[in-house]
Amino acid sequence: MTTNKNNSLGVLGPKNTFSYLAAYQFFTPEKFTKIRLYPTIASIFSAYNKGEISEIFVPVENFLHGSVAESLDGICAGNLPIQAVYEMKISPAFFVQESTKKEDIKEIFSHSQALAQCSNFIETQYPNAVITPTSSTAEAMRFMQKTINSAAIAPKEQLELQNVKILYKNCANTDENATRFAHIAHCETTELNMSTIQKKLKEGALVFYLEKDAPGNLESVLHLFTKNKINLTKIESRPTGKGFGEYLFFITYEYQIEEKNNFLTQLEQITSEYKLLGEYNIYK
Incomplete structure (x- = not known):
């Protein structure tokens, strides 16, 4: 990986995605000026590996839909180090064009995570x-604006766009969403906006690999x-991409470990x- 020293922060864009709004709340205004917006999560990690950015801020888990x-x-x-986690309440709004009636909706656009969170x-x-998945909730709004009798699920802040309206202020499966x-960075998280967030708890994360077909x-x-x-607070297996039956395991745990x-x-x-991915604070 190319070393990058500009302290720029990769975030899923464009403006007013949930990731964008979370970064705005989590970091100080000075830090927020250093963000770079990318169209997909994969493109953020690619930019990091190329040295275009030195830090990443991405969604990792949803209350309803999981990882x-x-x-x-x-x-x-990439065995990338997690420095902090921010938990933000998500209230997806249901948008249509100004002239669209709710009974005329034939197609719904949004990011796959938002669609799952609003499945009920x-x-x-x-x-x-x-149902048409998009790379971001902001992209869903663009598709909706170009498609008659359609809707988009997105943050309420997208109301700043012209000729759109909100039919439902929160269409998530639960108010606790x-x-x-x-x-993610190789340096400790600083420049936090402590006027809007508070520390919740501390957690650790690691990833490990096991030999294929080894019982027990x-x-x-x-x-x-x-x-x-x-x-343990979480365990999840992910395919390594090396073949069927080849998995890695991602684990999070309560921070306190005696005789570490x-x-x-x-x-x-x-x-x-195995690789330690970080021991970090969770904020909300």
Whole structure:
């Protein structure tokens, strides 16, 4: 990877995506001026690997829909360090053109995550509508503006666009809907907007690999966490892309680990490879 020293921050754009709004809330105004907007999550990681940006801020998990696969794969593939996580409440609004009536809607645009978070609403209100995923909620708004009898699910801030209106202020499956965003960098997270966020808890993350078709390997790893009284908060397998049956495992855990060096030595002995991805604060 090319070293980049400009401290620029890659964020999923364009303006007023949920990622953009989360970055605006999480970082100071000075830090926010350093963001660069990219059309897809994959393009953000590509820019990081090319040295175009030195930091990343991407969605990693949703309260309703689970992990954001593109982000998790990018983090694990590059063994990238997580420095902080920000949890933001998500209230997706339902937009149409100014002249569109709610009974005329035939197609709904949005990012796949937003569509999943609003699946109950869509099934109840528009069961026959064509569902079209887009690379971002902002792109969904552009498609909606060009397509008659269509709608878009996006942040309410998109109301600043011309000739659009909100039919439903929040179409998420639950009012508790929230998404976590990870700040990824090789330096500690600074320039936080502490006037709008607060520390919630501390967490750690690691990724490990196991030998293919080795019975009991995963059980041995989980037993190691139990023996060391480490509370797992998440475990997820992801394909390595090397062949069927080849997986890596992403784990998050409560931060406190007694005798950490001894634990890591044991983990190294029962995995083919592991990598600590960070021990970080979660803010909300």
